[in-house]
Amino acid sequence: DVKVTQSSRYLVKRTGEKVFLECVQDMDHENMFWYRQDPGLGLRLIYFSYDVKMKEKGDIPEGYSVSREKKERFSLILESASTNQTSMYLCASRNRGGTEAFFGQGTRLTVV
């Protein structure tokens, strides 16, 4: 059974903190993605990675960075958390040339 696992289900952080969201997949997928989900705005792509150490900006990269040092792990970093980054964050992975994207269970981040 395929699995994408995010390190935390719920997270509360203070404004200005550096925040790390971790995602691990066990399917040997080349492509990994970070989305942000907000009511009425759907799934918006923050960053994606198509190989180890490779990354590309998505549609809303401002205020975020990513790291992919190993194929199975893709980290989203909020350099200095702000209240407008309070959201549900979803990680996904997908095989190169493949079809289905598999999602993690999501991390609900609250910045206070």
Place this chain on the structure above:
Amino acid sequence: GENVEQHPSTLSVQEGDSAVIKCTYSDSASNYFPWYKQELGKRPQLIIDIRSNVGEKKDQRIAVTLNKTAKHFSLHITETQPEDSAVYFCAAHSGGSNYKLTFGKGTLLTVNP
């Protein structure tokens, strides 16, 4: 880049009725169109998809149609059941080196018993 518009944002139907959700895309190079279902508190999961060389695909009570000329695709659910209640997302993927899936904003479907 790709832009995906999805309508309606909410849809309420009676059990047994049909439901139709429509999406349009902007990039004529897009060649893969999946639909995801997200139940409350759960992760999105693929329910059906279609490639650009096919006009229609069916899987039991759900079907997807694609009109490449008009750049729109639709999800059809027949004989709806309460367990079909969820948020549905359409998405589009351009081929080649673009690995992105661009999602619509979602449709909240409520099936009333």
